[in-house]
Amino acid sequence: MKFQSQDKAVSFETDFAGGKIDQLVELGGGDFEILIRPENEPINDSAWYAFRVHATNPRQINVRLRYEGGSHRYAPKISHDRVQWESAEHLIVARHPGGREVTLRLPVSDQVLWVAGQELVGNKDIANWVDTLAQLPFVDSSLAGRSVQDRPIHRIAIGNPDSREVIYALSRQHPPEVTGTIGMMHFIEALCGDTELAKRYREEFLTVAIPIANPDGVAKGYWRSNANGVDLNRDWLKFQEPETRSIRDDLVHLRGDQGKRLWLFLDFHSTYNEVFYTVPKQTKLFPDGFTTEWLKSLNGRMGDSTMLRDDGHNAHRSTSKAWVARELGIHAVTYEFGDETDRERIRKIAFGSAEEMMKILLDRKANLEPTASR
Ligand SMILES: [Zn+2]
The missing domain is CATH 2.60.40.3120 (Immunoglobulin-like)
Known part of the structure; x- marks a missing residue:
């Protein structure tokens, strides 16, 4: 207007x-x-x-x-x-x-x-970010699918494409949740870093990320929905929307046809503070006890209660984390950053959580493998 x-x-x-x-x-x-x-x-x-x-x-x-x-x-x-x-x-x-x-x-x-309401981090910004990352020799960009209004749903794959081990990340099912996307960008950039840890991680793991799952909602300035007026993070049971279907199909294809082993699913959002929404702690998931260990090391590094955990939030079955935990049996976290958290603090938390995740995953993978003497 x-x-x-x-x-x-x-x-x-x-x-x-x-x-x-x-x-x-x-x-x-x-x-x-x-x-x-x-x-x-x-x-x-x-x-x-x-x-x-x-x-x-x-x-x-x-x-x-x-x-x-x-x-x-x-x-x-x-x-x-x-x-x-x-x-x-x-x-x-x-x-x-x-x-x-x-x-x-x-x-x-x-x-x-x-x-x-927040700094504008839209489809064009993310397309440029994806293009920049894709210049790195270990990053591949493609499309996971297209939205209701035919906008591209960008997908990046980071690390060794031949590795069997996969981490999956997602952001911006909810259009105004810009800090979730900012955090996801810092998180992904940490995985692309020049550190020994990141290099080892990229050799052993492939990370797949969908930076904007709801490009129509972002373009239209919606509060919550995709172009059909559907909250995508309540569509992970019916899968009536092309955005959620594309991402589900990608996950299923990775595990099925491609024979990958999925280790972790992260869905970045924004709320009033930093919190991991998880499925109930007693749920048996692979890798055993991962989220608890990850949180402990993140808070140990950044200070107690940097990241809270709530395992009873949105207990209904139609969110991404609920579907992934139930159907794929892996740790699934709705990773929330605060709306007004200082952006430098978001960067530090995202970076710290990426480093702690890489350490634990490398350690867990080493312990899964048979020792050389056997
Ligand atoms: Zn959200």
Whole structure:
């Protein structure tokens, strides 16, 4: 959408990937109200917004974000180039106690100002990231499939393609969960690193990753769903959507036709803090006790309660982790980063968790194999 104030001095736009506001009303006196609505209801309260604003000459405008079907979750971020983002919390001048409304006082000028719930990390950004990674000799990029609206679902494979041992990672089933994708990118980059540990890991394991599982939802600025209005992380029982089907088929094909042994499944998301959602601890999974050991070493390295664990969250059967644990019998973790966690801290946690994972997996694999003397 494009909107111009009556005096034609202030312009708002959402005609870019991920751009989303639902209605804009000029209240007069330099005040505007933006209505933010979900794609369907009821819905998880992940109220996404992203717009651009500029003015013919410098001025201050008040922009009230008004939510329907949800509330203010994502602290506003601003950017002048869409690349470098900063918090705009200090520009909030009024808040409705229930989170139904938040008013920002924005300094606008002829320089475009981007305003969004999170920094924009969209399909194009990820396609560029995949292309850059694929220049490494041990990274291969392909497509896992296509979305409802025919967008590519990128897939990268890192490490020894002939290895039998496979780790699978996934991100962005839920469009606004940008910090999950940022964490996944740092995690994958750690596996691609130049360290001895990463080199050994890549020799012994193949890592497959789907960086954006819901490209339509990301492009449309949805709160939760794919283009059919379905929460993909509730479709891992019926598999009615092309996105979930493609990923399931990939997992099944790896284990079946390709004869690979799957060790771990990670599904990156965002919530209010860092937490691993797992299936109940007593569930017997391969490799035995892996998640407990991994968490212990991660928290040992980063400090206690860096990463929490909740093994009773979303106990229903239609999430990716539930399906993978049940059908493939391996450790499956919904790996959550906080919405507002400092981005440098996200990098450190992602990197630390990747290193600890590599160490444990190499160790476990060495112990699985018959010793040379036998
Ligand atoms: Zn999520």
